[in-house]
Amino acid sequence: NAETYLGTRNTLTYLIDSVEGVKRDARKRSLPQCKISTDEARAVSGLLRDLRMNPNPTLQEWLDFVVLYYVHGLSEETIA
Known part of the structure; x- marks a missing residue:
């Protein structure tokens, strides 16, 4: 059973870890x-609530991304 690697997440470390059989941690950032x-x-909450009322689908998609990234802490790769 390989140990879990909790370090930085980039392509080089991923390749090195996969070759050495180290599992990567899938926690949020x-x-x-x-x-x-x-x-x-409260002011930010009110602003976001008002923006959610806008029917523009591009704005809604952008707001979803912002909330997932900044509030839930998901990585860009996970969101994509």
């Missing part, structure tokens, strides 16, 4: 610490 006040958070 770490999110930065949120340093906004409750009032600022």
